[in-house]
Amino acid sequence: MTGREPPRSTARDLERYAGLFAARTKVMKSSAMRDLMALTDRDEVISLAGGLPDTSTFPPDTYAALMTSIAQESCAKALQYGPTEGFAVATSCIAEVMAAEGMTVDEDELLVTTGGQQVIDLVCKTLLDPGDVVIAEAPTYPGAVPTLCSYEAEVVQIPLDADGMRIDELEEALDRLEREGRRPKFIYTIPTFQNPGGVTMSLPRRQRLVRIAHERELLVLEDNPYGLLRYEGDPLPPLYALDGGEFVIYLGTFSKILSPGIRLGWAAAPRPVLGKMNLGKQAADLCSSSMTQLFVAAYFERGDWRGYVNSLLELYRRRRDAMLDALAEHFPREAAWTRPAGGLFIWATLPDYIDTTDLLARALREDVAFVPGRAAYLDGRGGSSMRLNFSGVDEQQIREGVRRIGAVVAEQVGLYGTLTGAAPAPASAGSAADGAGAAERLADVLQLPRRGARADRRADAER
Amino acid sequence: MSTVAVLEGGRSLERRVSLASGARVEDALERLGHRVVAIDVGADFVQRVLDAAPDAAFVALHGRDGEDGTVQELLEVLGVPYTGSRVAACTRCWDKVLAKHLLRAEGIPTPDFHAFNETAFRELGAAQALPAIEEQLEFPLVVKPAAQGSALGVKFARTAADVPAALVSAFSYDRKVLLERYVPGRDLAVSIVERDGEPEPLPIVEAVPTSQDFYDFEARYEIGRTRFVCPAELPEAVAERAHAIALAAYRTLGCSGFARVDLMLQEDGERLFVLEANTVPGLTDTSLLPQAAEAAGISFDALVERLLADALVRAAAA
16 A cells, blocks of 8 residues: 555545535544554553553442442432433532632532533534634644534644743734734633643733633633642642633543543533533533433542542652653653643653654554654644653553653664764763753743753762 | 455554455455455464465455565465465565666656665765755655555655655654655556456546645545545546556566556656555555446455455466
8 A cells, every 4th residue: 555545534435425524524634643543552552642541540349339329229310311411419529629629619600511522512612613713722632623623713822831821922822813803712721730731830820811811801711630630739729710700611520530431521611601501512412421420429429539539649640750750761862841740641842853753653663652742733733742641551661661762762863863964862861961951952942841850850960 | 155364454554444444355255255254463363364274365454564475475385375466576566665676677667766774874874975866856855665555754855954854754664765756746546456367457546635735745645635536537648658557567566466556647747657556455445446446347346356266266376
């Protein structure tokens, strides 16, 4: 087969059914990257590509007991439709989770959804006409890209740095749009432990963002799946808490604190917006699973949900540290990466001559996978970056996976040096005396935070 | 009725497409009344072939292992007849550099090129020869891995500054890469299927990019960004020449059973160039060879039956 093949395509079907497809399907993309990602689920591959929480830590006994109690006490209800907005027993659990992050919410300002993903879909469905502008972060959650595309949004991506979205650049973009007579429908942000960036928006920026939303009367979609997964430092108030529920639509989920398999998330939003989203949800799926809502309710009543989250914190903190150590040891000095204080992801950026989509093909030969950075952009940028997940596999696999990626990166850095006549770089960042300097220069260019203090300390210690 | 092992999946970058091709072939074989054993080619490949003891193997395995002659070599050893090209032809086609040398030696037009192993750059200072190569081939030029089936790793270099990164990308897929003169023009695919041992060219398929960015290879293969026209709208004389050149390439490379030859028709509408030949072309419901077959009045089932019969006849003759 060759490039001429329409390999991943249904090109001929498109021809055949072209007259039937909606215009918006023309912007839904299928790409070579999907073919690559199809290879990452082989057993022998160490996948740092997913965003999977480690559900193997949930006690089977607890699961069995909860399901038994549902069967005994509310079998008929579990098997029946429920209200579109969700069961009250579920929304009270949601209020409890939000309270744990310093938010107060009236339960009638909540909509139970089928995963957090549905909130993104419903917000787009409710707010967007084709061609409407949405502001997102650069990079943004790869899973939001197909949603935004399917609603034909024109997405303007605002760069991140160590303190989250660059609010000065946001204001510039808003001013520019205003001069063009355009107004974004909403600003999509993951302020805490950003996916894929791993960075967290600082308090002053949060305050500025909320102020901007109020001054310009813009809606903000705050996506917060990871807020409770903080491994160090003090929590920052969510935008929703700062805003008082006026211009912020809040997206929460049980996926990362309990289970993604139960497919339960929620939205908290100003009532008029929530009302429209409720109508959208009726059209989409009537209601989310009664069974899993009752599962959550039973779990919150009998189980120790905070205790379980705390156990995850211990586990993920160790895995994050293992990944940061492995990056310092195995990635070349030309690389830079974020040092997340929580969440599930590290974002690494390589020299611009390395294309991480091609690198993934090479890495797969060594049985290791990551998400190429381009997946987090709508405009083809991100070609030299990658997202690395540290929650889905154990520490030993993380170390080995990063070692393998580091080896193929070093190979390409060396080759490029040979091709351009540049001196080959020393293999290891951690031992390079000026490694931090190189990372800092790169960080300036890419608006990435400079290499974590931890790596610098390592370098110092070894000097 | 025969027992047929369908080889599919595998470990190559084209795994997903291969599974789709394989599934479609399985369905066709079942409709034709054969007993089908699907084999996802992996570590237990030989054992599974031994267990299945098939009368023939249908190779629907794209990319590495399926197109480079590996499974064919094993099937030869195991004495199992198989569809498509023999080991030698697979080896020649899979290595685009070798294929181009053979074509050039036979006077079959193929774009000018130079090819190098990674070691040439690492150990022999080949980088210093890049300016001379660039002068010969002119910009933009195409950089691609010698052996890689899909559009992955194929890059345009518009200027000298683009070349090193394009080489690094191409080397992600193979130890050998080629730099090739870019032929601006129309993308044509000539599918060839044998009838009673005689190769027969099918109607030509043209890939028409709907996106304006001709330098974005990937865009050409994304849904909605490329349109396929079959038969391609070409003057009869041009179509005939394309058929003749594709057949010459097929014979020169020693293909058998079937193959797809990819060509470029230069902007002048006159000159044709062979880019490569594919010994296990895609067989999905959207792939080019089945489209071409259908345009020629050959249903997918008939195509599969013909390929299988060809394999059995060749084995009996051997």
